[in-house]
Amino acid sequence: MSTPAASVRSLPKAVWFAVLVLLPVLGPLAWLFAGRPRRGATRRAAAPERGAPDDDEDFLRELRRRADDHRRRARDPRDDGKP
Known part of the structure; x- marks a missing residue:
């Protein structure tokens, strides 16, 4: 002043x-x-759509293979899965 x-x-x-x-x-x-930006003004990227894992054939195939391996090892504990 x-x-x-x-x-x-x-x-x-x-x-x-x-x-x-x-x-x-x-x-x-x-x-x-x-x-400030309005609440509805910003657009968020949409999340990628995912199906349930039980809809994926590759996932189910791998799950079956692992279950078969597990059952085979349970029957013969001496077999460690190595050739």
Whole structure:
């Protein structure tokens, strides 16, 4: 406030003072109400569609193979599956 009025550019000193005092308070409030994106404005990428694992033939085939291996080992504990 000690700067001569002739040296202040664009706005009167009182307006600059008001801007400096009010901006830290009003700036964040203005951003909260006017600057934030709307909830529905952002679009999220759709999640990839996945079927249930029991619909996947490869998964079921591998599951059957593992179950057969498990049963075979349970019948003959000496067979460790190595040739």
